[in-house]
Amino acid sequence: MARLFGTDGVRGLANDELTPELALAVTASAARVLAAHDRSHRPVAVVGRDPRASGEMLESAVVAGLTSAGADVLRLGVLPTPAVAYLVADLDVDLGVMISASHNPMADNGIKLFGEGGHKLPDGIEDEIEAGLHTAATRPTGAQIGRVSDVDDALDRYVSHLVEATPASLTGLRIVVDCAHGASSIAAPEAYRKAGAEVIAVNAAPDGININDNCGSTHPESLRAAVAEYGADLGIAHDGDADRCLAVDADGELVDGDQILAVLAVGMAEAGELAGGTLVATVMSNLGLHLAMRDKNIAVRTTAVGDRYVLEELRAGGYSLGGEQSGHVVLPGYATTGDGLLTALRLMSRLGETGRSLRELAGVMRRLPQVLVNVPVTDKTTATESPTVRDAVEAVSAELGDEGRVLLRPSGTEQLVRVMVEAPLVETAQVAADRLAGVVSSVC
Incomplete structure (x- = not known):
């Protein structure tokens, strides 16, 4: 099963892959994990979002998730992601939640989490949060339920x-x-x-x-x-x-x-x-x-x-x-x-x-032409580790010398090998990239 957290939080098509139910569950689990790591006080979280339409819906779910787990919430409204990270430290809170899919199309959305000091959460904490989605938890009641307020001077x-x-x-x-x-x-x-x-x-x-x-x-x-x-x-x-x-x-x-x-x-x-x-x-x-x-x-x-x-x-x-x-x-x-x-x-x-x-x-830097070719394969690991492919990469690298570069890397999400070549001339880079792409394709 694929890991829920990617390199930049949880992201997907809003109300389909990233549902209000998932947003609620993730943030409730995050509040419980933080509380378990530090029982000295009631957790406090700031919540911000970008202006995409689904953010309004997901903000409500996130606030519900956090407060249902006993965390207090400070709503920041529409602010940049780095503002949310900054305000985690500036307001001295335990958690920051940013609802955004960054540069993705409007229909997508995402949840980014920041821990103490405004730093991204370590993989281990993210794994604990994901594990908590499948664990029954006792919910607080009465005065132990989290409270919600707004930070009016967040932008300032x-x-x-x-x-x-x-x-x-x-x-x-x-x-x-x-x-x-x-x-x-x-x-x-x-x-x-x-x-x-x-x-x-x-x-x-x-x-x-x-x-x-x-x-x-x-x-x-x-x-x-x-x-x-x-x-x-x-x-x-x-x-x-x-x-x-x-x-x-x-x-x-x-x-x-x-x-x-x-x-x-x-x-x-x-x-x-x-x-x-x-x-x-x-x-x-x-x-x-x-x-x-x-x-x-x-x-x-x-x-x-x-x-x-x-x-x-x-x-x-x-x-x-x-x-x-x-x-x-x-x-x-x-x-x-x-x-x-x-x-x-x-x-x-x-x-x-x-x-x-x-x-x-x-002008301190001359940007060399860079060509990227995505090669569909049946097994990206086998393709990148193939001796035939390694030999081809070494040969092209030797031909380019200090004025060029070759990089092969497997896609993180698809059965693709990305072939990148840089050279002084775009034509040179394209020929080399196509040549390596052919080798990669032939082995897998």
């Missing part, structure tokens, strides 16, 4: 935190922010204005249905057009729950998560803030990032794909910057999870500090 607390974490004024910068009709629609424009920028907000009118609909970090086309229309210095794109940040320079060129990491790493290294002179990235980071960091004498630690693995490495090594090409960027000195708004503010501060354009700053 989060925005103040962001502005305090911004090292340079953004005065003089004109920016366009694409809020994906999501959880950042109020928070992002307010934070950027309070930091000094002139802000034009687009796709910032959520109606519960339009979240991520041809906008935001997965669809930067409208942001490019808006940057040109308003003559902005740059554009910022968030996803539905605002844990991601991508950017567009004044010429309309996309600046992805790897390039943002490069800009921030160089700036932090110059300021003596890059712990261990090290950046943490995933195996899918562009080779251009590694080459750029090598030129700047910055080490790169690589992890499996997924921001939880980046977080684990950051905490284990005491590092101060990590992230993914998708725009999940983590700055542990200021946040316990990826925070798209914090990332944007730090990026824009770099423009203010240096007086340089985003295009100039992003």
